[in-house]
Amino acid sequence: MAHSSRRLRGPLALAAALIAALTACSSTSSSGSSSATASSTAAPGVASGTLTGAMSSGAIDTMDPNRWYFAVTWGLANAMCTTLVRYADQADAAGTQLTAGTASMPVVSSNGLTYTFTLRPGARFSNGTPITGQDIKYTFMRLMNPAIDTGTGYYFTNVIGAPAYLAGKSNTVAGIVATTNTVTFHLSAPDGAFLYKAALPTTCPVPTGTPMKSQESGSLEMNYASGPYKLQSYQPGRQIVMVFNKNYDQSLGVRGHVAKFVFTIGVEASQAALEIQAGQLDFQTSNLATADIIRISHDAALASQVHTSPRPETTYLFLNNEVAPFNNVDVRKAVNYAIDRTAIEEQWGGPLVGSVTSQIMVPGALGYAPYSAYPNTPNLTEAKSLMTASGVKLPINTTLRCQNDAPGFMNMAEVIKANLAAIGINVTVVGSPNSVNSSYISNPASHTPMGIEPWSLDFPDAEALINTGMDPATPNAAPNLTRFGDAAFIPAFNAAAAALGTKRAQLYEALDKNLMTQVAPYAPIFNARWYDFVSTRVGGYVYSVAMDAINYNTLYVK
């Protein structure tokens, strides 16, 4: 989930940090077991060996391929699904490039309103049945169906007929036209991010007639996987076994080099790191705990087993633009000048785990051009000057809400509290478990004045952050925590969302700067990094920026 769910931060994370700190007392080189056949590279189309993975207890949100939304399930989706178009199995920015999936790259009409996909000959489900255009249409209707939708249906509301279908006024989406080997999408307005949306893991193909009711047994991935892997067994809360899909046609892309993945569910991150170091485990699906990052990153003997990459994520201080005093632009700017981003990020783990930022966009996504709108350390002179200019009566009492069941948040809140006291804003920090906090602040009726939230992008494009997170046309939308509703910005938001290619990037870069320098809807703090620690048996490691997870398609057993 763009805010919170795509990343698990909860009591388990708190336990993880504690445990990591307690066990961070020794570091030696990993022995790394080597029970499987050794090889130095992956042979195309040949899958061998078994890799074992661990995931935390709450890592699996659902096993219905049109519903999954957590980062871990997106990682699995990348292995078990081939969407119409998909992300290249490459690291870093190259991994955000789209390539042909079950269909060739589409033919797009000159007005940008029609996308025609032709299915490729090798596209079939793991039971051997060919994937048809009708299956694709049904898949999109299913993911949009309110009984199934977990949030991504929203991205297809500009498909003609989708609003009527969502409202229950039609039992089909008129704007999706399917034949046996083609599927055409007719849009009501140009959408520069449509291909990214067509690659969302929730568009994972399912056969026509799949019940419009959540299927949680894993049966869909067992029989109708379309990627290089399929599900062999699923024991909720216990274990997932994913095996090579022999019916996957490698002409769709050479992927899958491991015969079997065995995931144990319910392993806490720091314990998993210890098991990897002991050679009892090959990888884990969670980001490394901060204490482990510090411990392992300083051990030269483990350097080849540690992989890090910027995440498509930002952590920010949202300021409710509808609630005093943050309905005053000068106060919002003053906050941006007053906060000590460097000190706040130190509470999270420091430069090793992320980079401070004062811009909206995140590295690696289209529309990102680095700039600095505000200082990393406080400029109190400027901040106080803005407070004076704002005309608000000091002192101001307000509330900051954040989650308290993951390490770092409450500490960051305390730094912000101290920073803002210096400009006459007295902050009361209210912490609650993530499940409660995220639900509360998402509700516009709560009128939450300010809070700290992470946001990870659903696809590597500015729209997934800027439009989804602060569309001025929908200030009361759940993800618009700032309740940003400045109508003057609506044309710029719409123009950027409709644009393509270079123009799109330029418009979003400009929008990012204009938003932060002119109206400062919130205060960006830092962009986190992803850390993986894998056993010596793991070859072909790639972090998928688009999925915010390990790319299983490239892994092989050394």
Next chain:
Amino acid sequence: MIRLAATRILGALAQILVVTLLAWLLFYVISRFTGASPAQRIAGKTASQAQIALVAKNLGLNQPYWKQYLTFLGRLLRGNFGYSYVQSRPVSQILWPALRATASLVFGAAVIWLAIAIPVGSYGGLRPRSFGDVAGRIIAILGMSIPVFWLAPVIAYQFGYEPTQGRLLGLHILPVGTQLFPITGYVDLGQNPAQWAYHLILPWVTLAVGFAAVYIRFLRTLTAEQLSEDYTRTARAKGASTSRIMIFHVGRNVLPSLTVLLGADVATALTGVFFVETVFAIPGIGYTGLSAIENLDYPVITAVIIVAAVIAVIANTVVDIAHMGLDPRIRHVPDA
């Protein structure tokens, strides 16, 4: 005796009914005062108010509270805890495996802590201020002082990880790569009893340490008290051996108190072993409850609380009845 036991069981049933109501009400209080909404969480980040309302309707959350409670109670009476909002499967399918895992952990640990505490505590009571007694008391103080959230990862590290590096308690005495104990993991008893025990040894020891410490102190005091009683002096005067006095005289009088304590502690442990379950990746009831809280999965949370309460009530009832059986003074109290 039978009448007393029947009264106690009826009382327990009434307690369970009250607890179900309280457990259920708790979440409506939470919803009302925190604004937390499972419908919002399930509908996703981009959901409109209409979509959230639809999810709420599908979950039955739009019904009046009293109606929701009656529906819930009706299902509960048929042994149906409802469906998990998140996992979309019956709560019972989530709950019972978790309960089995936690029971495996707690009952195994109880055997260990009793096996340590009974000889050490009894010896301390029998030979106060002896070397063995002092050593036992030091061990007890240490055991009580070490928090389980520290002990669990340390035990996993020292006995799970360190042997793989050729070390045991800091000494290089093992071949590198020795797998003494698994760092985490759980195997069902029915699946493989040997692996079940092997995977639970470290968690058992971890959980047993704190309880053993308390039991050592408790048994030492009780034993010393009983040894100073007239009946033990009489037994000695009549020439009874120490072992006979300890087993047939002191033991018989200590047993009812020990049973009461054990019942209460097992009930507490069954619902309070979150850290041990977390560190050793045991998919038990505590971990299940916490995951449910993270996801606002109300049916699972409610079921966990109800099961915890039922365990406590049943444990207390069983202990009371056992106490009556073991201690004639209890069952002969008029109108007890």
